[in-house]
Amino acid sequence: MPPKKAPAAEKKTLLGRPSNNLKIGIVGLPNVGKSSFFNALSKTDLGKAANFPYATINPEEARIPVPDPRFDWLCEVYKPSNRIPAFLTCIDIAGLTAGASTGAGLGNAFLSHVRAVDGIFQVVRAFDDAEVTHVEGDVDPLRDMEIIQTELRLKDIEWTEKALDALKKTTRGLGSTSLADRAKKEELATVERVLKTLTTDAKDVRKADWNNKEIDVINGLQLLTAKPVTYLVNLSEKDYVRKKNKWLPKIKAWIDANNPGDPLIPFSVALEERLAPLSDEEREEEQKNAGAVSALPKITQAGYASLDLIRYFTCGPVEVRAWTIRRGTKAPQAAGVIHSDFENKFVCGEIMAYEDLREHGSEAAVKAAGKLRQQGKPYEMVDGDVAYWKAGA
Known part of the structure; x- marks a missing residue:
């Protein structure tokens, strides 16, 4: 019999309002x-x-x-x-x-x-x-x-x-x-x-x-x-x-x-x-x-x-922006900070770590190094993530 998996530790609820606008x-x-x-x-x-x-x-x-x-x-x-x-x-x-x-x-x-x-x-x-x-x-x-x-x-x-x-x-x-x-x-x-x-x-x-x-x-x-x-x-x-x-x-x-x-x-x-x-x-x-x-x-x-706040970034030649979210926020809710449609019609996020972008110097180089990840609904955002969201029509 394969060894039983240890039960996942319960995720700690944060004290305070469950909001990103604190x-x-x-x-x-x-x-x-x-x-x-x-x-x-x-x-x-x-x-x-x-x-x-x-x-x-x-x-x-x-x-x-x-x-x-x-x-x-x-x-x-x-x-x-x-x-x-x-x-x-x-x-x-x-x-x-x-x-x-x-x-x-x-x-x-x-x-x-x-x-x-x-x-x-x-x-x-x-x-x-x-x-x-x-x-x-x-x-x-x-x-x-x-x-x-x-x-x-x-x-x-x-x-x-x-x-x-x-x-x-x-x-x-x-x-x-x-x-x-x-x-x-x-x-x-x-x-x-x-x-x-x-x-x-x-x-x-x-x-x-x-x-x-x-x-x-x-x-x-x-x-x-x-x-x-x-x-x-x-x-x-x-x-x-x-x-x-x-x-x-x-x-x-x-x-x-x-x-x-x-x-x-x-x-x-x-x-x-x-x-x-x-x-x-x-x-x-x-x-x-x-x-x-x-x-x-x-x-x-x-x-x-x-306040247990972290930020992720969206980047491009038009705008670089830091979006504030609460620690432990999942990808769809993080996308919803930009627009509720991004959360309601969430498909996935293309996400790279800031450290990887800094190390490789460009998005293309991060992608070539296999460090650009597609993340779905269960993904929990990490402070410093650089994200592109895909949402349904």
């Missing part, structure tokens, strides 16, 4: 540099930067091009008349204060704006400046991070308790025989476990281990602590240039203890504001003079990756 929100206490950071990142003055709390009330939105040397190389090779990189949609959200979960400050409006995004850039202030008041009176990043974590968790606990009460009402008197009844009971057990994670275990939802059925339930709850967080520490320009700040090791230790694995990126809003209006040549010169480079490309890439 957004990241800038979150933090008032006066930590959120709107100034948003303006520098988006090269706009949409964010209302001011030295008082709640200068931002309605969220501002901008699409930020995601730097990618692969895209730049493809543009050099194809010399297209149109170049469209991948974008990260970024939202500037009002400052959060202690008590927001019970409605203090702009509490409920703020938390509904956080609920509407898919990931979080948490801006943490680690610079002293007598000119810029701190809503808590003094600069203490650990206290600030604790406030935000507590407020997000408290709101999640409130929402989870409401969901639990509603479920308990509908599951009373259910039998255990029908599949629908069993599914309802499993949903109830998951929501109870979510509440235990937030209260007894004192953990963010994204830091617990969940199976696929549980993740489907959690995604329906739209919890704040299920969203990925990238910590951005705003330093003075002097500290950023010398790569030294008394708070950085303490912030790193706090993240390791509370949310291990979350990325931490130091940057300086003061430097970014100076660099933002400059031309590419001027920026290069200024970075050389300052002895430090902008952290914005790294921040944009980290935010994009935190």
